[in-house]
Amino acid sequence: MGRPKKVRDGDAVLTYELIVTRATQLADNDGIEQLSMRRLAADLDCGVMSLYHYVADKEALIEAIVDQVAGEVMPPPGDLDWRGTVKLIAESTLEAQLRHPWAVPIWSATWPGPNRFALVEQLLGALADADLRPDIADLGFHAISNHIQGFAQQKISFGQLDAKSAITAERVQALVADADFPRVVEHLEFHRSGQVTPDEFVFTLELILDALENYDTASS
Amino acid sequence: MGRPKKVRDGDAVLTYELIVTRATQLADNDGIEQLSMRRLAADLDCGVMSLYHYVADKEALIEAIVDQVAGEVMPPPGDLDWRGTVKLIAESTLEAQLRHPWAVPIWSATWPGPNRFALVEQLLGALADADLRPDIADLGFHAISNHIQGFAQQKISFGQLDAKSAITAERVQALVADADFPRVVEHLEFHRSGQVTPDEFVFTLELILDALENYDTASS
DNA sequence: ACCTGAACACCGTTCAAGT
DNA sequence: ACCTGAACACCGTTCAAGT
Numbered sequence: 001m002g003r004p005k006k007v008r009d010g011d012a013v014l015t016y017e018l019i020v021t022r023a024t025q026l027a028d029n030d031g032i033e034q035l036s037m038r039r040l041a042a043d044l045d046c047g048v049m050s051l052y053h054y055v056a057d058k059e060a061l062i063e064a065i066v067d068q069v070a071g072e073v074m075p076p077p078g079d080l081d082w083r084g085t086v087k088l089i090a091e092s093t094l095e096a097q098l099r100h101p102w103a104v105p106i107w108s109a110t111w112p113g114p115n116r117f118a119l120v121e122q123l124l125g126a127l128a129d130a131d132l133r134p135d136i137a138d139l140g141f142h143a144i145s146n147h148i149q150g151f152a153q154q155k156i157s158f159g160q161l162d163a164k165s166a167i168t169a170e171r172v173q174a175l176v177a178d179a180d181f182p183r184v185v186e187h188l189e190f191h192r193s194g195q196v197t198p199d200e201f202v203f204t205l206e207l208i209l210d211a212l213e214n215y216d217t218a219s220s
Numbered sequence: 221m222g223r224p225k226k227v228r229d230g231d232a233v234l235t236y237e238l239i240v241t242r243a244t245q246l247a248d249n250d251g252i253e254q255l256s257m258r259r260l261a262a263d264l265d266c267g268v269m270s271l272y273h274y275v276a277d278k279e280a281l282i283e284a285i286v287d288q289v290a291g292e293v294m295p296p297p298g299d300l301d302w303r304g305t306v307k308l309i310a311e312s313t314l315e316a317q318l319r320h321p322w323a324v325p326i327w328s329a330t331w332p333g334p335n336r337f338a339l340v341e342q343l344l345g346a347l348a349d350a351d352l353r354p355d356i357a358d359l360g361f362h363a364i365s366n367h368i369q370g371f372a373q374q375k376i377s378f379g380q381l382d383a384k385s386a387i388t389a390e391r392v393q394a395l396v397a398d399a400d401f402p403r404v405v406e407h408l409e410f411h412r413s414g415q416v417t418p419d420e421f422v423f424t425l426e427l428i429l430d431a432l433e434n435y436d437t438a439s440s
Numbered sequence: 441a442c443c444t445g446a447a448c449a450c451c452g453t454t455c456a457a458g459t
Numbered sequence: 460a461c462c463t464g465a466a467c468a469c470c471g472t473t474c475a476a477g478t
Contacts, residue, residue, distance in 0.1 A: 037471060038471085048444085053441085058471065058472090104329075114400075120401070120404050121402075124404065134410070134415075135416065138416060139423065139424050142370060151366070181337045183344035184341050187361070200358075204359050207359070207363075210431065257452060266462080269453085269454095269463055270461080270462050273460085277452075441478095444477070445475100445476090446474090447472105447474085449473105450469105450472105452467105452470095457463080458462080
């Protein structure tokens, strides 16, 4: 009788969801390079090896927390046209990624989990509604994905530029002082000064969608 | 008299270039996760700590080998129009990245070295020749960069799909069997079957360049 | 079924010391 | 200037053993 399972902190028991959630928080707070099985176990107040009953290895854990982020993306309502649907998916994905910057560089390099597959399914579905030529739809899917991915990475990189990090500030200084790459310096300044339109994300996205639509009508 | 420096393997002496080249080879052969300071030192037949006289730390080494890859990109000849220049830069960058797949996921996440800055400078220069509106040029720069980056990652991911790796094969099987994501499965099949046009890379690139040009002429 | 400590085979890097 | 071994503070994971 009584609980057969070990009880800790009231009713909390070691769980796949708990492990993944906690690991995500750890990555959010300290960066993903600080996430280790040992630190995670210490955080969860359990033995290191207990984790391996819920997760095959560290790689699987990383895949799980990336998919956790993918799970934060809002599913689009069903009553929008395809362009509106694509736009909502893109914006929501970007927001989720910016909430968890560590996920961005590994997003496309890790095997997708169920949440990310669901996301891809939604985007492919929206593009199917556009009735594009199959190869144009495929190209569009990748162009849109790349745009989201690249914009998130860009935002993160430029964000670190203005951050407290004295070492990058020093490096930017060196770059400007060298004067070997005037256009790069100008480009950095362009971004730093906030001259870039605040909604460049959807602006470029619309440009992509226009190109897809135009190509299709032009050739059919 | 005689050589003041320690000589190993005939005339070979420990050198920044030697270290970076060797590290790149190690990453090429065994993957970047196998690249450690200790293995690199063993490869170079020197003490581990000797490396630290040429390289600040492992992060600096990683930046150096990514920049080594950027250095393989062919500089475009000066007598082309801006579209031709952009196309050559893009193709040459893609080729270099596919020769060193490990560099792709970290490419945009690491601080650029001189070779990568030179590359950015060239691309910005080509776009400057196009006389686009500054914000369109900026957007174009990122769209083109994202396209190269995303296409390389895509190619690598799908490449690993057909590779010997039994574990991904198993996972694709599971995905198909689940039938939860019919469009994803269809999309995978589309790529696997080689239905995708072989030059989708330049095709999409041209679509981007068209969009840039069209937007500019339409609004000026 | 769930949990675990000890042990193994690794890491990057500091420090103090050699030539 | 260039090189280095020992030591420190970590890693992920196997294995054998506990409840």
